Amino acid sequence: MDNIVLVDSLNLNWLSSSFMPSTCLKKCFNEKKPGIGKNPSGFRVAAKKTSVVVSKGLQKRQKKELSKMLWTEAAIKAIESKAGSKKYKNLWPKAVLEALDDAIQLNNWESALKIFGLLRKQHWYKPRCQTYTKLLMMLGKCRKAEQAGLLFEVMLSDGLQPTVDVFSALVNAYGMCGLFDQAFSTIDDMKSVYDCKPNVYTYTILLSCCIKHHRLDLVSQILAEMTYLGIECSSITYNTVIDGYGKAEMFEMMENVLSDMIDSGTCHPDVFTMNSFISAYGNCGQIEKMERSYEEFQLMGISPDVRTFNILIRSYGRAGMYQKMESVLDFMKNRFFSSTVVTLNTVIDIYGRAGDIEKMDKFFLKMKHQGMKPNTITYCSLVNAYSKAGKLFKVDSILRQVENSNAVLDTPFFNCVISAYGRAGNVDKMSEVFSEMIEKNYDPDYVTFATMVQAYNAKGMSEAAEHFEAKMLSLQTCSGPKLLGC
Template sequence: MEPRTFALANLHASTTCSRKFLIDHTHIQTQELPKFFVQLSKRSSKPVSNGLQKDQRKDLSRILRTDAAVKGVVRKANSRKYQQLWPKAVLEALDEAIRENQWENAVKIFGLLRQQQWYEARCQTYTKLLIMLGKCRQPEEASLLFEIMLSEGLRPTVDVYTALISAYGQSGLLDKAFCTLDDMKSVSDCKPDVYTYSILINCCSKSRHFDLIGRIRAEMSYLGIKCSTVTYNTIIDGYGKAEMFELMENTLTDMIESGSCLPDVFTLNTFVGAYGKFGLIEKLEKWYNEFQLMGIRPDIKTFNILIKTYGKVGMYEKMSSVMDYMKKWSFSPTIVTFNTVIEVFGKAGNIEKMDEYFKKMKHQGMKPNSITYCSLVSAYSKAGHITKVDSILRQVENSDVTLDTPFFNCIISAYGQAGDVKKMNELFLEMKERACKPDSITFATMIQAYNAQGMPEAAENLEKKMIATKEISGTRLIGC
């Protein structure tokens, strides 16, 4: 379907809602660009820049202090004798565990918190824990936590119910999410609001239950609850990711015709991302121009999406033109920008260009992260440059970069493919020392490497370990 034509020239970008929730606005892809860059430069006498984009990581000493504090409190949580701890230590450890989505530690610390003589039950604490459990896909823990809250005599608030709905919805338990919504509606002074419905719509979109979105919007209309900009952006994002472009464009029409919720840069990025992801470059550029006519200007994320798009389809000249344009208008490249370019050239097998941008990244004072090193290791491994993989490993060991499971999977795979089983095993042990849990990819990679090297017994033993790990991981921790 051809995009509808709107009278957009007099529209202006709206401000984003202050009460936002977590929606994945993905990075995506693209092709022809020079024309709409010219249009943007004509409309923009003043360049927009977010300033120098620095990695906001805490310094290493603070990370170590905080990590030690959390571990110390967790150790105390495993004992019943600590009932008179200082509030500051326990509360800070709980906040840090929640912030880092360490749900096992968080629920242990919360159990310790409830043992303290000074403990006072608060809905805000439960809300934060429920949101975290939703992100970590732990609906059973969230349900148990809600029961504990009720047992403490607390009356759930709108935020508590909304967080619980999100916890169920993010795990695909939509029946439970809708039942919770019904329970919420039966409580006086605790009626669902636009934020609650936006969360539910987001969960339905992620679960590909688009048939439920109409039902939710009809209910909102019946209750007199108007969609917000966030609501519309959520629906548009869901349709875009599902390649339902006609519905995506129709929702944009509804958004504009509402008169109260105008498109913003998130809407722009969603359209650019959706069309770019599926290689519809002409559509992407057409809508890019339409959004400019609305007065909506791109941000650094828009350009990162375009860079990834052009790179993915092999249009390197256009990718370079985006980067040149960013430089001209003082858009500072971020860690995402460099990681995208490094990944693009790495997958294309252009090691020289990849190394060039890796050096540029470091020269600009940008700290590589786990994603950067993953791309480098994958490219070197694919090209058969195992000595360069060794070099990356040394760099990582001498840095304070936070490593994660995907990085270890990547480097374990590199050494496995090179036939270096000893190094692969060493990295597997180091992975556990750094508290990175092996996943199914880790085990599958190692089992494949063992079989390729004629080590069936080692492969069988590792498969047994994988099964045991899966069985242990289901244990409940909020038994307080």
């Protein structure tokens, strides 16, 4: 079906074509500034003061953003509707190009390909590699590797010579889909093309894809190939690998790469490196190592940012170190670092999990007073906490707030509310929320059905449980997004 979209849109047929030296982290910090002692929990920082942003006219801004979004979607549909006709061959360039750009920005790949097909029919059209690069990157984000391969063939039929950026975008499309054989094959093709050798950007993209798909076994191989070809890593390359090893809890490898980064002499650790380190240690509860890394990076002259503090808050909260968590919040306030939605969502979730409803409500109120817009993550944390505390009337209150807001909901939010009523044995309200979910076109998933099956079984309603159990099993065979129609 996906092939038909591309072939119809472009009116073309498918053309088949089918290192790491180990050094210790400690050597990285052996040159400390004299007179500076360690104070892991002191949060010393030499950052510039940032101005506090005061939210004004929030509702007006939200309405303006919504209006712009609706206008953009209407413009895309207007141009897309002309794609199937043969008579539109001399349209106004600005309208077509803007609609294509908007569709790419929204990752609306089907519309983008239809509009691109219309673009190619225009009398004034001239093929450009930049356009193909943008489309290929979009198809990578949408996990449409086969479509990317087709598009690459279309580019060749347009008589264009692929550039490094085009090839790199194709590598990204294959890599994002976990098709590493095709990705490596594309890099081999690059090596055989004059003036189009893979560069650090190409390999960084491939490394990022390997890490996203947990193929860390390929990382050393890629780095070794870069060394063999004389391609030096950039700061982004090092940070990508450090972050990947950190998330996989491969701490020794993570520290070795940091040593390589410093030894390179051309790339220096930055706040992204710092955040990867403290996040890696904080996520697995190694608080002392997290604090030591925080201190050592500051001694290297690296100042924290808001994300750094969000990581510290989350790590202290998960470790039950609430006093330290709040000391970070106080430090942010004193140094004029503005809290973000992520900051307050983290605190709300931490206190909610701890069962401290009073403090959770306090920070939720603070979020609203500061003009921040709660999102589904906020509401899920609140619903979960109220449900565990047995305060179901508070869940009702949250639903009313959501109904009166313009919050963008999602399936996890409905799952959370369904679970809350299910655990309380209120299957009538649970069914009502499920019906609302379907009415608003949110697709139930495995968690939705499993939760409802458990709730109905607990109430002895075997017939209803069997009905939803069948829906749950159908997920394995249903290919369409509308599960209830299977």
